Amino acid sequence: MAEIVDARGLSCPEPVLLTLETIKKLGKGEIEILVDTDTSRENVSRAAQSMGWQIVEVQQEEAWYRVKISKD
Structure with a gap:
């Protein structure tokens, strides 16, 4: 099951920092990051890559995005 980072309502760089913290904690696996702006979606994706x-x-949900990332 994927780890979930709910960064909705947070301004950059907070979503990126939460994502990087989770990446460092897990090392590998799957993470779902929930963000509510285009900028956060792009910045989180770039940081993960x-x-x-x-x-x-x-995935674009109603008023937010679900970014799924993984590493083996």
């Missing part, structure tokens, strides 16, 4: 994680899927 820079750490060697893959963007599995980006």
